[in-house]
Amino acid sequence: MENNHYRIDTAALQVQQEIRVSDSIAIIEQKCMLAPVQFLKSNLDNKKLRERTTEPDIKITIGTMLIKIGTLAGIKNEIDSLVGQDIMRMILTTYADLTLEEIYKAFELERYGSFEDKTEHFQLFNADYIAKILKKYKNWKLNMKMNHDISKNSTLQLAAVTEGQKEQILIDGVNRVFQEYQETNTISDPSEYIFDFLVEKGKIKNSNNPKLLEYYQLKLQQAKTELSKEQSKKTSTDKLERQRIKVDMEQIVAGYSPKIIIRAKRNILKEYFDKQISLKAEKII
Structure with missing residues (x-):
C-alpha cells in the first residue's frame, strides 16, 4: 500500500511538472511573436541560461522545447539519449549566455528563412546542427543590435500581464x-x-x-x-x-x-x- 501511495504521489508531481513546462513554453512562444527589434529589446529582461541552472524544471523545459523545435524542422527521428545529453551539456555551457527565448527564436528564424543561408539538418538533430543555428543567431543578433542601437537602456518596459492578456x-x-x-x-x-x-x-x-x-x-x-x-x-x-x-x-x-x-x-x-x-x-x- 505504501508503495502504491508513493507511485501515485510521484505521478502527481510529474503531471504538475508537465503543466509548469507547458505554461513556460506557451509564454516563450508568445514572446517570440514580437517583431525582431522588439524581441531583442524585451529579451534584455529575460534571464540567461547560466542564471537558471538551479531551477528544477530547466532541463525538462529545454528538452521539451527542443523536441518541438525538431518536429517543426521536419526531423522525424527521435533524439538518442546520449545525443540528448551532449546537446544539453553544450547548451548549458557553450550557449549559457543565451536565454530560452533566444534558443526558440533562433530556430524560428531558421525556419522562416531570416538568415542568409539555410542549414540542412539531414534528419540529424544533434549538437553540431544546433550549434550551427545558434552561431547564426548570435551573428544576426549582433548585427541587429548594432544597426538598431539596442542596449539595456533601450529595453521595452513591459507592463504586467493582465488576465485578459x-x-x-x-x-x-x-x-x-x-x-x-x-x-x-x-x-x-x-x-x-x-x-x-x-x-x-x-x-x-x-x-x-x-x-x-x-x-x-x-x-x-x-x-x-x-x-x-x-x-x-x-x-x-x-x-x-x-x-x-x-x-x-x-x-x-x-x-x-x-x-x-x-x-x-x-x-x-x-x-x-x-x-x-x-x-x-x-x-x-
Missing part, C-alpha cells in the same frame, strides 16, 4: 498549434494545456459527462497500449537510461504513469482538430 496568449497558442497540425499532421508536446483550455471553454466536452465516460475510458486504454508498444522498443547503452526505461514501462503497465493521461489528451485533441479541418475551420477560437 493571459487568455489571449492561450488563444494564440491554441490557434498556432492548430496551424502547425494542419502543416505537419503532428501535435508536439507540451499540448496538455491546449486540451485543458479547450475543455474549459466548452470546445471539447468534459469526461464528467456520463455519455462520454466510455469514450474517455477507451482513449485512456488506447494511450496505454500505444505507450506500452513504444516503450518496449526503447533501448540504450547507458545503464541509468535503461533503468529509467524500465521504471517508465512498469508505471505504464500499472496505469500510474502520467504519460497515459497526457497521451490520451493529445489523441483526443487530434480528433478534435481533424473534425475542425473537415468543417473548413481556419482557427479554433
